[in-house]
Amino acid sequence: MQARDFLDVDVLDPETLGALLDRAAWLKARRYRGTELAGRTWALVFEKPSLRTRSTLEVAVYELGGHPLYLDQKGIGLGVRESVRDVARNLERWVAGIAARVHDHATVRALADHARVPVVNALSDRAHPLQAVADLLTLREAFMDLKGLTVAWVGDGNNVLASFAKAAAMMGVRVVAAIPEGYDPPEPLPIEIVRDPEAAVRGADAVYTDVWVSMGQEAEAERRRSDFAGFTVTPALFERAKPTAAFLHCLPAHYGEEVVEAVVDHPRSRVFDQAENRLHAAKAVLLWLAEGA
Numbered sequence: 001m002q003a004r005d006f007l008d009v010d011v012l013d014p015e016t017l018g019a020l021l022d023r024a025a026w027l028k029a030r031r032y033r034g035t036e037l038a039g040r041t042w043a044l045v046f047e048k049p050s051l052r053t054r055s056t057l058e059v060a061v062y063e064l065g066g067h068p069l070y071l072d073q074k075g076i077g078l079g080v081r082e083s084v085r086d087v088a089r090n091l092e093r094w095v096a097g098i099a100a101r102v103h104d105h106a107t108v109r110a111l112a113d114h115a116r117v118p119v120v121n122a123l124s125d126r127a128h129p130l131q132a133v134a135d136l137l138t139l140r141e142a143f144m145d146l147k148g149l150t151v152a153w154v155g156d157g158n159n160v161l162a163s164f165a166k167a168a169a170m171m172g173v174r175v176v177a178a179i180p181e182g183y184d185p186p187e188p189l190p191i192e193i194v195r196d197p198e199a200a201v202r203g204a205d206a207v208y209t210d211v212w213v214s215m216g217q218e219a220e221a222e223r224r225r226s227d228f229a230g231f232t233v234t235p236a237l238f239e240r241a242k243p244t245a246a247f248l249h250c251l252p253a254h255y256g257e258e259v260v261e262a263v264v265d266h267p268r269s270r271v272f273d274q275a276e277n278r279l280h281a282a283k284a285v286l287l288w289l290a291e292g293a
């Protein structure tokens with residue numbers, strides 16, 4: 001039987017996503033530790049660096065009684081030393097699941113196609129579904145009810161926006177995105193695109209941004225910095241949102257580019273709650289996958 005995978009939030013429906021959020025909140029309230037993964041290992045395959053995703057997956061697997069096995073690109077040479085298909089066909093013989101952070105979304109897709117154990121996307125160029133679950137949990141904590149909220153996205157039409165927008169739409173959250181010309185998302189998303197950051201932020205319940213130069217785009221850094229000029233979330237821009245508005249950022253932050261320290265440090269910044277919630281979102285997803293396997 002093919003295992004359940006979590007390559008992006010579009011494998012969920014609104015009811016399943018709502019249940020994942022309820023479960024993540026429940027796990028967080030109890031600072032849950034359990035034995036559901038006892039005797040099982042999860043492979044964490046990372047082609048790119050990570051603080052939050054690696055840490056929260058390792059802690060989540062451990063706190064559910066399992067063993068996280070971190071495999072970095074230097075060590076295993078995914079698709080270089082050995083084909084992605086063969087890595088999948090090896091790992092599935094030893095582990096209960098695979099989480100993978102990859103450059104190309106096709107790589108995590110190939111792992112899922114060739115491994116008969118659940119595969120979780122720990123970030124690809126197209127999606128970041130674990131982040132989206134944590135983001136919605138954070139918004140729900142801030143505003144109680146997600147339905148009817150408006151979130152202003154300011155910046156790149158990237159992987160973080162893609163998963164967030166799809167998950168947000170499922171929960172009745174409207175996303176208005178200020179994206180510079182030439183950086184629109186590569187696939188249609190349930191968002192309204194505007195070009196002017198102030199227009200997007202005006203009256204919003206939350207303002208969300210991410211780096212201008214994602215991992216793997218370093219060669220484009222100079223051009224991106226110039227194309228994104230005017231898209232920095234400053235205190236003045238943040239003030240255009242509702243007086244109760246929250247600030248979100250998936251982190252890491254590149255201060256002086258997409259955001260300044262005063263906004264990340266603002267009393268209504270929720271960025272470290274988002275980071276904290278990555279743990280509880282990861283646990284909820286791992287438990288959901290373990291039940292479906």
Ligand code: CP
Pocket residue numbers: 049050051052053054123131250251252
């Ligand atoms: N937000 C996020 O995914 O952070 P890391 O790149 O540190 O995992």
Ligand code: NVA
Pocket residue numbers: 123158159160210211213214215250251252
């Ligand atoms: N868009 C960023 C997110 C990092 C968590 C990247 O892909 O590097």
